[in-house]
Amino acid sequence: MPHCPACQQEAPAAVSRCPLDRSFFVLSRCPRCEAEVFPKERFCAACGSHLEGGPVRLAARLTAASVPARVAASLLDGLALLVAYEIWLSLEWGGGLPVVALLAAAWWGLLPVRAGQTLGQHVMGQVVLTEDRQELNLKASLARMLAAAFSWAFLGPLRALFRADGATTSEAWTRTRTWSLQPDAEETPA
Numbered sequence: 001m002p003h004c005p006a007c008q009q010e011a012p013a014a015v016s017r018c019p020l021d022r023s024f025f026v027l028s029r030c031p032r033c034e035a036e037v038f039p040k041e042r043f044c045a046a047c048g049s050h051l052e053g054g055p056v057r058l059a060a061r062l063t064a065a066s067v068p069a070r071v072a073a074s075l076l077d078g079l080a081l082l083v084a085y086e087i088w089l090s091l092e093w094g095g096g097l098p099v100v101a102l103l104a105a106a107w108w109g110l111l112p113v114r115a116g117q118t119l120g121q122h123v124m125g126q127v128v129l130t131e132d133r134q135e136l137n138l139k140a141s142l143a144r145m146l147a148a149a150f151s152w153a154f155l156g157p158l159r160a161l162f163r164a165d166g167a168t169t170s171e172a173w174t175r176t177r178t179w180s181l182q183p184d185a186e187e188t189p190a
């Protein structure tokens, strides 16, 4: 049963994050036999291993965001950035490419830090995490953004269409993923 690593409550069906503290629900497994273990257990019930290293935690109920949904999120972000740039110009502090680059860097680099999302991703129910579903720190997020900007030069984002795990080239490089908070159809209670 997935549970919250912060407050230990069990995950209600079809929810990815704890409503109390917004932590992602996790499923803990024994590092030796991969049997599911429960919070606060010190020994694996299946193989008797001492869980001193801590169980391996696997997040539940996140699927790779689909390419059309990601394109939609990017378009929404582009629109929001356009509005932000208009506001910037109205302040009469000067415009041009450096300002656009700075705004884009702040938008895509800073917003996804610590399980964040851009505005477009928020609307589309997406979240950016590492490959193993940990929250991004500032360094990882900036690396991800630079890799994404660079990979556009040879259409790296298109690769997400052909990969089973739905990762773009830059995501494969930086070991990050865009996850959809919508649960799988099979996980939705009838």
Ligand SMILES: [Zn+2]
Binding pocket: 004, 005, 006, 007, 008, 009, 018, 019, 020, 021, 022, 023
């Ligand atoms: Zn919680």
Ligand SMILES: [Zn+2]
Binding pocket: 030, 031, 032, 033, 034, 035, 044, 045, 046, 047, 048, 049
């Ligand atoms: Zn075990």
